[in-house]
Amino acid sequence: MFALVLEVLALTLPIFNQIVIDEVLVGYDKNLLVLVIGAILMVTATQTLIGLAQQWATIKLSVNFNMQWAANVFHHLFRLPIDWFEKRDIGSISAKFSAVDVIQQTLTTSAIQALLDLVLVVGTLSVMLVYSPQLSFIAIAAAVGYIALRFAWFGAFKRAEENTWEASTQEESYFIETVRGVLSLRVNGTLPWRESSWRNLNINRRNAHLYEQKLGMIYNTINVTIVSLVSATVLWFGANLVLDGLFTIGMLMAFLSYQGRFSASISSLIDKYFEFKMLSVYNERLADIVLTEKEMENVPDTLGLPVLTNNSIDTVIEFDNVFFSYGKDQPYILNGASFSVKNNEIVALVGPSGCGKSTISKLLLGIYSVTSGNINYFGNKSTASKSLRTQVGAVLQEDQLFSGSIIENITFFAGDLDEEWLVECARRAGVHDDIERLNMGYHTLVGEMGSSLSGGQKQRILIARALYKKPKFLLLDEATSSLDIYTESFVCQMFKEINTPILMIAHRPETIASADRVLLMESGLVQEIPNNFKQGN
Incomplete structure (x- = not known):
């Protein structure tokens, strides 16, 4: 409900801009300007209040959901067979448990944001089609191109995410082990060797993170370039419509505003989809905990054991x-x-x-x-x-x-x-x-x-x-x-x-x-x- 109201209000703002340009400025109508500005202020205030309510509801949902889910995973984790713990190091277990937070964040905050983006995409595209199907087609083609770009880069991003996770886990495990064994290391004079080994693991983690950032930098550069080209293309064809008398300047400004919102929302929606796909990196880790059967799952807690008194049981x-x-x-x-x-x-x-x-x-x-x-x-x-x-x-x-x-x-x-x-x-x-x-x-x-x-x-x-x-x-x-x-x-x-x-x-x-x-x-x-x-x- 919050999302629907917010997006309906957001769709009205470009229309106000169109009225100011086509009616107020052309007709020198100051009274209409006061009314339009007043309406914009009212819409903005309403948006702010509803936005705050929506964010607060999202935060409460996220906290409650995460608390219960994390508690359930914690409960399950410490009832796994002991040999499960003996085969894994502490850092790995800690990292797998921490995957709960990443998954929860995506399933709550990102899911709600994806819903908002979907509503805005449908709304802005509908209005854009009313203004000009031809210009709308350019925005739709750009969205399809963005989807293709994301699919092409997904494998590289996933591998980079996995490598960063593995490197971070190895470093954390090594650090915990070093802290626990600091006395032995000092007594045997092996701290320099241990420090050197940690430096190598730290460098591996930083290199993995740096590679992930490089991928993001290259990808963002390509994306920004495409967005700029799309905006220039829409502006070119839109300006020609104005020159041909098919568009007013206010209509062009309104369409550009809608097109900007559409591009931002469709990009965000596509990003959220791939965020959900990227969860497989964390799902696989968490699955090692939640899909492992608990110790003696089907054994009743009460065995009816007899009270042992002296000589009562041989x-x-x-x-x-x-x-x-x-x-x-x-x-x-x-x-x-x-x-x-x-x-x-x-x-x-x-x-x-x-x-x-x-x-x-x-x-x-x-x-x-x-x-x-x-x-x-x-x-x-x-x-x-x-x-x-x-x-x-x-x-x-x-x-x-x-x-x-x-x-x-x-x-x-x-x-x-x-x-x-x-x-x-x-x-x-x-x-x-x-x-x-x-x-x-x-x-x-x-x-x-x-x-x-x-x-x-x-x-x-x-x-x-x-x-x-x-x-x-x-x-x-x-x-x-x-x-x-x-x-x-x-x-x-x-x-x-x-x-x-x-x-x-x-x-x-x-x-x-x-x-x-x-x-x-x-x-x-x-x-x-x-x-x-x-x-x-």
């Missing part, structure tokens, strides 16, 4: 002839592995580095799916899901802290805070005294990835976070590897006292010695060994 976790590989053509990491964890016992899982111990932890949590075989939870043959993860406390090698206070990290930003239980979990993890010595205690802010804390403090806070869930089962993957022997002994003793079944993946003899049973993983199989086993690697 076997808490059971691997039954489990096979696993990362792909059809990949070797098996697990080759018929079978073992169990009983209620209230601590089981240590040991084995050479890279043999697949951490893979077992991810299979237990449902992060990976078994190739064949079964994993039974709490006496049930069930598939891991959200409800299971709420009952399992886990500390994995990849676990990290988040920006926020220590309280927020232990409670994992939970809304309802149980302060007494929070402190008790910190005590059990042996980190309470360390926290109390900090200036702000539990309110101390933790930097990204816990950068303000030592490695041992981070691990103990992660253990406290796992305990805060009041889990039925604990899964620990090298959870005490950064602790000194005394602190580790304290934490391991705590594990014995909490009467919670635990599977701990470990290398250190002190950790292994605290277990009730020791399992050795080797060649894809798991077997029990004597409890006095001491890990040698």
Whole structure:
């Protein structure tokens, strides 16, 4: 509605110009001049108000649409399988997610502008045909030529856009990786090499962007030249119509105004069409997110797991002839592995580095799916899901802290805070005294990835976070590897006292010695060994 009113008003302005030239100036009619100027001011004021209303409506639509769409993509993204993230770098994922903004901008703002252009094209062309079909044909022929020009250049523009996107993504990924690894780079004296590599990526991005700008510059030069030639052609034939007495000067000025509006609107409309075609560059990237199936899409959230009390269930976790590989053509990491964890016992899982111990932890949590075989939870043959993860406390090698206070990290930003239980979990993890010595205690802010804390403090806070869930089962993957022997002994003793079944993946003899049973993983199989086993690697 806004678009229709705006364009109708826009179509009246050239007519006012014609009246001024043909009636006011020729007839020296000052009264008519006052009326015409008054009408122009009223139309302009109305256009301004309606234009503001239309822009505000567009902004609100754009913001609301983008917020909901971005939220939906975010929701989907972080429910994709973990191996999807493991196969992509952070910069690439970030760039693909950012494609939402580009697509949204085109589908809202550009789509509305395209509608306005379409209305104006139809309106101005209709009026132009009334004035002169011959002159209108020149404008139509120019529009067809512009369409042909755009089609001819589209492939080059698309390739340039793709190259710029790829170069920007590579540079961003490299930059993020460099920031994360700045300590290693400084310690090993490799910052100059890293900086040189970044410069090359930065130059590649700038060259790709420069090439895209060069294409735009050449294209715009050709386009401006064509527009100027078309305007000169229309003026030539229009002036001849005036000289032949078929047009008045006012009619010629009005037609030139309509022709200018038509050319601008048809060019904008064609550009918008090719903007939509160019979205394929971003659609392909975003499709990698939205078309990937979410983790366990069809698994219900509630498994009806039993409440675990002492001695109520004998076997808490059971691997039954489990096979696993990362792909059809990949070797098996697990080759018929079978073992169990009983209620209230601590089981240590040991084995050479890279043999697949951490893979077992991810299979237990449902992060990976078994190739064949079964994993039974709490006496049930069930598939891991959200409800299971709420009952399992886990500390994995990849676990990290988040920006926020220590309280927020232990409670994992939970809304309802149980302060007494929070402190008790910190005590059990042996980190309470360390926290109390900090200036702000539990309110101390933790930097990204816990950068303000030592490695041992981070691990103990992660253990406290796992305990805060009041889990039925604990899964620990090298959870005490950064602790000194005394602190580790304290934490391991705590594990014995909490009467919670635990599977701990470990290398250190002190950790292994605290277990009730020791399992050795080797060649894809798991077997029990004597409890006095001491890990040698």
